[in-house]
Amino acid sequence: MKTLIKNGTVVNSTGTATADVLIDGETIAAVLAPGSSLLGFDVESNVDTVIDARGKYVIPGGIDAHTHMEMPFGGTNASDTFETGTRAAAWGGTTSIVDFVVQYAGENILDQYHLWHEKAAGNCAIDYGFHQILSDVQDSSLVAMDELLAEGVSSFKLFMAYKGVFLSDDGQITKAMQKAASNGSMIMMHAENGSVIDLLVQQAVAAGNTSPLYHGLTRPWQAEEEATHRAIMLANLTGAPLYVVHVSARQAVDQIAAARDNGQNVFGETCPQYLYLSLEEQLGAQSGEWGAFEGAKWVCSTPLRSRKEGHQHHMWQALRTNDIQMVSTDHCPFCMKGQKDMGLGDFSKIPNGIGSVEHRMDLLYQGVVDKKISLERWVEVTSTTPARMFGMYGKKGVIQPGADGDVVIYDPNGHTSIGLNKTHHMNMDYSAWEGFEIDGHVDTVISRGKVIVDDNRYVGTKGDGKYFKRGLSQYLI
Amino acid sequence: MKTLIKNGTVVNSTGTATADVLIDGETIAAVLAPGSSLLGFDVESNVDTVIDARGKYVIPGGIDAHTHMEMPFGGTNASDTFETGTRAAAWGGTTSIVDFVVQYAGENILDQYHLWHEKAAGNCAIDYGFHQILSDVQDSSLVAMDELLAEGVSSFKLFMAYKGVFLSDDGQITKAMQKAASNGSMIMMHAENGSVIDLLVQQAVAAGNTSPLYHGLTRPWQAEEEATHRAIMLANLTGAPLYVVHVSARQAVDQIAAARDNGQNVFGETCPQYLYLSLEEQLGAQSGEWGAFEGAKWVCSTPLRSRKEGHQHHMWQALRTNDIQMVSTDHCPFCMKGQKDMGLGDFSKIPNGIGSVEHRMDLLYQGVVDKKISLERWVEVTSTTPARMFGMYGKKGVIQPGADGDVVIYDPNGHTSIGLNKTHHMNMDYSAWEGFEIDGHVDTVISRGKVIVDDNRYVGTKGDGKYFKRGLSQYLI
Amino acid sequence: MKTLIKNGTVVNSTGTATADVLIDGETIAAVLAPGSSLLGFDVESNVDTVIDARGKYVIPGGIDAHTHMEMPFGGTNASDTFETGTRAAAWGGTTSIVDFVVQYAGENILDQYHLWHEKAAGNCAIDYGFHQILSDVQDSSLVAMDELLAEGVSSFKLFMAYKGVFLSDDGQITKAMQKAASNGSMIMMHAENGSVIDLLVQQAVAAGNTSPLYHGLTRPWQAEEEATHRAIMLANLTGAPLYVVHVSARQAVDQIAAARDNGQNVFGETCPQYLYLSLEEQLGAQSGEWGAFEGAKWVCSTPLRSRKEGHQHHMWQALRTNDIQMVSTDHCPFCMKGQKDMGLGDFSKIPNGIGSVEHRMDLLYQGVVDKKISLERWVEVTSTTPARMFGMYGKKGVIQPGADGDVVIYDPNGHTSIGLNKTHHMNMDYSAWEGFEIDGHVDTVISRGKVIVDDNRYVGTKGDGKYFKRGLSQYLI
Amino acid sequence: MKTLIKNGTVVNSTGTATADVLIDGETIAAVLAPGSSLLGFDVESNVDTVIDARGKYVIPGGIDAHTHMEMPFGGTNASDTFETGTRAAAWGGTTSIVDFVVQYAGENILDQYHLWHEKAAGNCAIDYGFHQILSDVQDSSLVAMDELLAEGVSSFKLFMAYKGVFLSDDGQITKAMQKAASNGSMIMMHAENGSVIDLLVQQAVAAGNTSPLYHGLTRPWQAEEEATHRAIMLANLTGAPLYVVHVSARQAVDQIAAARDNGQNVFGETCPQYLYLSLEEQLGAQSGEWGAFEGAKWVCSTPLRSRKEGHQHHMWQALRTNDIQMVSTDHCPFCMKGQKDMGLGDFSKIPNGIGSVEHRMDLLYQGVVDKKISLERWVEVTSTTPARMFGMYGKKGVIQPGADGDVVIYDPNGHTSIGLNKTHHMNMDYSAWEGFEIDGHVDTVISRGKVIVDDNRYVGTKGDGKYFKRGLSQYLI
Ligand SMILES: [Zn+2]
Ligand SMILES: [Zn+2]
Ligand SMILES: [Zn+2]
Ligand SMILES: [Zn+2]
Ligand SMILES: [Zn+2]
Ligand SMILES: [Zn+2]
């Protein structure tokens, strides 16, 4: 299968080019000056498919480096399977995900890793890789870090919250960081002070403050700032690279910025919800159907932050200044009925998570329209940096010869209305983004050379997506 | 003329690719998967020249955005003409310069601009653009800013030092910045507090402290930090983008970093001399030939800084962290005999400047070898960012279809010995870099599709280089 | 004359004591445990006057270290003479002022100094000292600094604004600072970038923006922050102690705080207007009588700042944290009729100044009531630190044997209503503080042992106040 | 007993006064202008004792707010009992200590409190108060905090290190802070990340790195900086005042300074060892007697820091700038023979502590001589601020009527040689300060009106010292 995408505006992270892109089989074979010919050779006549992208952006497929497909959590599972979740991702212009293998305390890491392969294999619409969650780091965990690195798992997520479930204490974190510093892998951190949060949650529930709003109020910015600083300092001590997931507090951003100015390999990820949504408007929402429990739709951790405190504004700025390097979704959807409603009467029982894997590319593109980030920065934070950060660059995250044919054709003159009965392919009974309007549209999605979404139709097949082994981070200084 | 560079490692600012590069005429026509064929079409047989770059780096030609060819200064002229200077640049892998049109107080700006065109036209080995120096900003200067923008001069340099020669007072700077904020152009700043420096120089000379070392001691870091902060604050007030030239003090870097974290469009340039050389070792040098006047070889402004104070170490770090965005040379050579020696007995009479245009690419590559910056960062700070910063990207600074065929083939297994009787093509009677050894070598330099340096021979012709109009900065956030 | 103040709560800057204070002649003779006797000796029977201060605060008399009595400015004079101004000060519990001798460019410094003595001698209700304003620093100014130091003038004020009137350029400032570093005196700085402000004023007036509000808008915080930083850096270079007058911008406070954390002898003064009043409410005020010109009542420099930007809130915090060390008034009153109204139609013609010398102690005490500062801090910022800062401590600023008998008895159960027909003894036809209500009252004011205000009557005499020679700062680290 | 100290220079924290001090019974009755008479009454003839302090400093007795007399630790007890320790303190001009009641995990807090009273009662040479150590905070601990507050224990020390012994987790710390925020008490914090340190210690010992030097190397500055920041953030969340004990790392100071600039009630204490001694010189010392184990003499926590990293220099600066507020000793002596030598072959077994209670006033006075702090600052950091910080001011920390007659006469023309066979009254078989020479001398020490040290003789009696109840902090902003 040979495809020529002609006349489009190829966007990469440093700028644009008017160019034709030739995909031969699964791989980009050439990027050519437009005109569909090379030294007199008629390229267009020698391909199977020609896509005219005039007036459109040709971008490397989106990479969502933080998803939780069918993740077991609190007695239920995230509602998107690898099948439904990756298909929704494809609809939204994302051609790769990196999902988290979960090890709960006591479980065998490698067993879990293989289990995750079983879940994903043959089911995915797009390519996928894995991070490994390490809960409660043991000496055996350190051995597993080397073994998994050989399997293409080059990043390990630790938790400073969720005691008894995920939490590693500071000595355990330090041990894992020492290993990462020596084998070159990346430490990812859920940075919230769980000990403090557990206390505040218990006090709130005891005081009868049980609505979803208290989910936010019991996870104050201080808990995030503190843990972020602590993780940075342990990384400073050990020399490990550190990637802080789902940063939502402006004060946490400031800690990351300070460490980076100081020359440390510290990185921050944010998510669309922290750019757009707020404690006041979403967690505190009321509806006829759910009353104050409406806010449960947006219960995730770190929580949505107060707009009055200025976090959202600051987060966009940090995205511009590269104090935050990339945007993932932390996609972890739960339905209101039968899942979120487990927390009626006690916010601490609400499964944590928001579903966004389908909308990340659109939501960030709207930031371009609204002049919050540049066009190049859009590609950088959604594709190029994720690829570099997690050892995929060259195959992913860039349009250049040798790269996988993961390409999205995005129409700046199109329009996308987000909502349950509009665009919604995630397996959820509500949309966290209901009513958002996007001044752009994902026209065509190509995954390793195969068109899987086109003209508002999904034309791919379950199992199109393959596992990819990742190397060490290509983003270190 | 069609040239195929095959099998090389193409390096751009985000990573590398093994790819072939096809240049057709003056322009890059395609970047292809290696193999010299496309869909069965034999590319190699259809070109005039094939260069095998196996094992070598194929990089976009260097861009030196800060040079002063044949600049009149203190009663003499910088010793490199556009002819000799650009040829030396070519030898070193630089295929574009942006030189400064000088307006001294009282001179007509447009006249000067045309005069500089006369000096350069037909003489250059490589392409060139112009920044405009504005001295003593008048209302007519603001008009000229619009006129020059139409001519492709999109950046204007102001001085906070050199009273009566170049200095604009803060109100004048503010006026120019207001104009820049409205027409989108870039303000470049020589950020040293001239008023303080003039006093210290006068006091030093009066006290009989006349050796070149006092050039450094009378331009303390406080004078640079202060002016840098002041320029940033005026930019904050007006909304103008600000580019601080030749940053040498770590405290000035800190000011730039703080402004950037704060979301301002503030940028910093450093030069090889501030990365490698020092007050103690060079300005304070003694020689048999010149005695303590030996230091005159390295009299430039801002001055070389004390190694004991840690500036050089900090500057490399800032280059890694992107607190400093790019590296130019501030190439402004003077011979010791007949020029620098005007300052025998009074350091303040020494013409200010160092010649480095030939060695920038090599000196920075050595930073890659020494693990101070990454390979990608080398390309970014010497070519990609200069192109984006000053509105050349797309044609310059990147290897992609449609770009000018400005390509350098760099051999990481080669070696370069810098020195007067080794490699030295600048018109100077000494080398500021005598004795530096580089673990790499510029093998081939191609300018708009024409090989001009190859196999240690210059094969270009005077006048190969053309003026290019620049657009607005493509690096703003 | 022997006076015993018994049973009061003596407040000093570190805490309180229940104690009797004995003044013998002009001097405090003893501080005694309450009971009016010592080792059986009946103190009370051996004094001329006994004041029972039970339930009241006994504090060292207020020191207002920044006043401009009858200052010539813009073709008129500040409306309070030394007579009227110091009497008003006494009414408000201030027993010492330090006024500014003015040297305009071209005037002889010592002549001016003597002229100011003539103005003050025999007219003052309370003691007074002088700072010297140095305009346009010349070599002769440096000589005068030594001469004046011998006269008890140990602080010299420079201006970074008011070009052609007061402004010294950075070289001149540096020279004066070099002198201060060598003779131990204090440099006081009006820190606003005059060059930028002159431009903005000219542009505003040209655009027809002539109301008092534009006085504030043309003196943006950036102009103050910048100049503050610059002054700090010049002080860093020279080693001079630096005292920044009338700080109003929170960003300027941050600069001072950073310098202090860094170990520099840098100090900041604020004024009641920057704690209480704002750009929006006062400079932008409208009235039936004056329309938008109402704002002229509060035209002073630095200007009142925007409350929306949070300066006032930050200033109270800085006063608590000792990032700002003391509070003076910058008392410089002008009447609306015949003075301020010179600026009808052009805000830049409005004489700059606010009259507050009478109300400083009350306004700051209200901060104690409102829990913004502690009782001890009140005494510290209004008396103890001014005394130490400017070399008066021991005689002034403390209640201890040997100190001048400058004592105020303040009733926390009293009340003071500020306003033109309420308490108002300054020679102004309006009050900048109209309508302010204070939960406290100045009951008795004693100056060098003589009661001058008591029971809402002024019982002193013109000429009670004497000149005092000041020594070097006692507040340096 | 009536004592007149005449003609001395009374030093308080804001300045000096030449004055006579009259002590009547246990209390200061008056501070008088020198001359020994009052309104004709001859004071000198009416007292029992007259001390002529001409040419000497008369200062409030030193307050050492951090001591551990006979503290049980690691199977042994600190070698000074309340008797020997307080007598040594008296020798050195310290007239009050605040010692720590120890609660180990599982012990009853009130029982411990009473036990400490038993240890101290009747044995002390000087007055004493108690802080309470809370280990492993339980709900019962919160109740005890209120009960102890009524007993005059207004400060509670928590530990972020020593797991299983002292450590409270962050939730427990938060709970105690919530209580402190509501009852007004002060939280004291041992701020080191114990979890990380435990790991590093275990790794060092496993690697055979067992000498005392490794005590320092396994407690890196990052562990202190991190914990300091964490404590500050928990205090920020709860509103509790926070006092960080024994700060030794410059980076921890920076955290404290930032919190203070931000308006938080955060305070830092340092100790003489962190001002004078270092990792390289003391922990790494070698001797004939002990070899590399010599360093055991200075094993304390936080550890002595590297001089190369600049901590000591920075700490003096912080003491000047009030980023560090006071100096205590953390007096916790152990003999080398029979105590410290428990750690031969394993540094982690060395009892932690240094004995300094005798030398604090002298060592800090030497800072005055060496121009590192001012004379007033000496009194402030050793007496006035400790009194205010911990609710003793008025009775302690100041020379004013009503205060306890705790007075030291210090001779700036005297000399003190510190060392085992010179001045050494602590119950230790070595001196941590051997060889230090002080340009000053404690001449006379008066405790509540009674001379207890005079002319190099101890003339007090065991049991002179009484317990004092403390109130809430008088140092909060
Ligand atoms: Zn998480
Ligand atoms: Zn997650
Ligand atoms: Zn320059
Ligand atoms: Zn230059
Ligand atoms: Zn002023
Ligand atoms: Zn003034």
Ligand SMILES: [Zn+2]
């Ligand atoms: Zn401790």
Ligand SMILES: [Zn+2]
């Ligand atoms: Zn201790």
